[in-house]
Amino acid sequence: MVTMQQIADRCGVSRGTVDRALHHKEGVREEVAERIRATAREMGYISNRLVMQQTRQWKIGVVLHSSHSMFVRMLCDLFASFSERELIPNVTVIVRSMYDMDIQHQLTLIDELVTSEHIDGLALMPLANTLVRDRINDLSEKMGIPVVTFNTDIADANRIAYVGPDNIAAGRAAAALMGMVMQGHGSVLPILGQRSGHYADSQRYTGFWAEMAENFPNIRVLHPECSFLDESLAERIAARAIQSDSSLRGIYLTSAGREGVYRAVNAGADERSEKIHVVVHDITDGNVRMVKKGTVDFIIGQDVKTQGTLPIRLLYDYLERHQFPKERMNMTDITIKFRGNV
Incomplete structure (x- = not known):
């Protein structure tokens, strides 16, 4: 032994x-x-203490949306491997992910975990909707099931904690970097992944716009376009802007549409004397490749490991040890990747 x-x-x-x-x-x-x-x-x-703890098996459910995203798939993998990585055998993590951003779909997955899997706690990547907020409150107040939100938050919901980025601050960081590489002049096009349903897009854009207005007044921020998770549409949006606006010097992507934009930027590179600077979010293999290629200037990271681990840890401590989280807002680090540190 x-x-x-x-x-x-x-x-x-x-x-x-x-x-x-x-x-x-x-x-x-x-x-x-x-x-x-x-x-x-x-x-x-295997310690004797951990063997003894197996007499009470905790079930923690996880619900994520936007599984088309590589970042979300990374989160899914981290959650699924939590018990093995953290050596906590009396925790079972049950992951449910959805490709879309349909409110009723998310509510159905939550209800399935409660009624069929009989979960003791829930880690939720919430969609921006009052029905989701109300379901969180019902779980917490009527059923005694603690909830931790992650990645994005619903501030007025009765969750025990939030784990994830300050998306407004992340948008500000993106604008500060974009403003520097554009040397304070030209126009920049923000491209959002979604107009509604997910707080990250709107919050990042809010931070981006505010930072540009305050510190780079000579940069013109164009009216934001939306790709609606459609890579081909994102490519056409970027291509039109590159061809029609001679002052365009930057494209900022709040979430989806990256591959389409990369194709448009690379295709138009030979036709322009000045580089189109690109700033994106999430440190994924695809984005890192584009940094190495020179298509992307900066990636704004949001600490996938903490988001894929701490929500379960907080719920486990609450259930097993009756410990309320020390911090209700657990902000993940904003990290920057560029050609010098990838």
Whole structure:
């Protein structure tokens, strides 16, 4: 049988450090704790305490929308592997994702998890709708099922916490970077993925517009277009702007439509003397490739790992240990990727 001391010897730390890491206590740097847990998995370690905890199996449901997005698919993978990665065998994570952004579809998935899977807690990527807010309140107040929202929030819903980015601040960061590479002049076209249903698009655009108006008054922000998750439409929107506006020097993408825009920018590169600068959100393989190619100037990241882990951790602590989250608003880091650090 593998012991904590054997794990400690393998990792070059003390037995107490191993105990704190395996049972998620404070006092161990996260990178060290992850290395210890990975070693424990590799060596086949199961603690007596974790075996005892299996007498109460918690079911936590997860509902995500927009699974067409690579970022959302990354989140799905993180949630699905949570119990194995975090060495918490008495948590079962049940993931439901939807390709679309239909309100009734999301409500149906939530109800299915409650009535068929009998979940104890819910991590929800909410659509922007009062019906979703009301369902969160019903779960919390009438059924005693705690809810953590992630990625986007419904501020007036009775959730125990939110985990995700400050999308307005992320939009401001995008504008600051765009303004610098455009050297304060020219016009920039914002392209939104959706006009309604998802807070991220509108909040990012709000932040982008405010930063441009305050600090780059000589840059003209064109009326935002919407791709409606249609890559071909995004390509045509970008191509028309590139061909018709000689002052166009930037395209800002709040979410979807990236591949279409990349095609249009690359196709029009030879016809223009000045580069079209592109700023996008989410650190995905496709976006990183476009940075390396020179099509994209900056990627605004939002810490996928924290979003795919902390909601379950907060719900588990609430259910198992009766610990209310220390912070109701758990903002993820805004990170910047460009050709110098990809």
